[in-house]
Amino acid sequence: MIVVGIDPGLARVGYGVLSRAERHPTPLAFGCIETDGDRSTEQCLREIYEKISVILDEYNPAWVAVEQLFFTRNVTSAMRVSEARGVLLLAAELRDIPIAEYTPNQIKQAVTGSGRADKHQVQEMMRRLLRLQEIPRPDDAADGLAVALCHMNTLR
Numbered sequence: 001m002i003v004v005g006i007d008p009g010l011a012r013v014g015y016g017v018l019s020r021a022e023r024h025p026t027p028l029a030f031g032c033i034e035t036d037g038d039r040s041t042e043q044c045l046r047e048i049y050e051k052i053s054v055i056l057d058e059y060n061p062a063w064v065a066v067e068q069l070f071f072t073r074n075v076t077s078a079m080r081v082s083e084a085r086g087v088l089l090l091a092a093e094l095r096d097i098p099i100a101e102y103t104p105n106q107i108k109q110a111v112t113g114s115g116r117a118d119k120h121q122v123q124e125m126m127r128r129l130l131r132l133q134e135i136p137r138p139d140d141a142a143d144g145l146a147v148a149l150c151h152m153n154t155l156r
Contacts, residue, residue, distance in 0.1 A: 001155075002028070002061040005148025006052070006088055007140050008069070010044055010080040011035055013052065013088065014140025017059050018130075018148040025152055027130050028059060030141045041080060049087045056095055064092040065100045065151035067107060067143065100151050107143075110150035122146050 001021075007014035013033040018025040033051045035044035056064070066089065069082055092099050105115035112125045123135040123142040129149065136142040 001063075001152075002059050003063045003065055003148040003151050004055060004059060004061045005144045005146065005151065006064065006066045007143035007147060008066060008081055008085045008088055009140065010041065010048075010084045011037060012138070012140050013048055013084065014138070014142070014144035015052070015055060016126075016136075016141065016143075016145030016148045017055065017061070018145065018152060020152055025130060025149060027132065027145060029055070030136055030145050032138060032140050032144075041083065045083060045087045048084055049091055052088055052091045056091055056097065061097055063100055063151055063155075064088075064097050065102060065147045067147050068101045068103050070104050100154070102147060102150050102154075107146050107150045110153050111146045119143075 002019045005016040016030040017028040019028050033048055035047050069078060069085060089099060108117040108122060109115040112121050119139040123139055126142045126145045127135045130145065136145055
């Protein structure tokens with residue numbers, strides 16, 4: 001089974017692709033989709049859609065797991081992230097890939113044992129649990145892996 005985990009954003013979308021054929025999940029890919037801050041929101045959304053589509057088409061996941069929007073005081077930022085989430089969800093839906101959504105606290109709890117873990121703790125746990133040589137960078141990529149791992153653990 002393959003799961004693509006996504007940490008949505010407009011400037012940077014973190015993703016992680018995990019496979020579980022045996023007992024332990026195996027990372028197939030992880031990284032970030034980064035958009036150019038000089039481009040319009042519409043252009044950034046198109047770029048996100050096109051790049052996540054390549055990932056979904058290449059790995060043909062059984063599930064896409066997405067971090068739910070954590071609403072902060074900056075409404076403008078929250079709106080842009082929600083627009084990016086919409087594009088990401090559409091890409092999965094158009095491929096008939098089931099979607100699971102998790103709150104940031106659920107993800108942190110699932111991978112670190114604490115819903116209050118910081119970014120570094122999540123990165124370190126991804127390194128350990130996925131048997132990586134180094135912590136995944138940037139932290140958005142580690143978050144994408146954490147979302148995927150959270151969903152795999154939920155399915156067990």
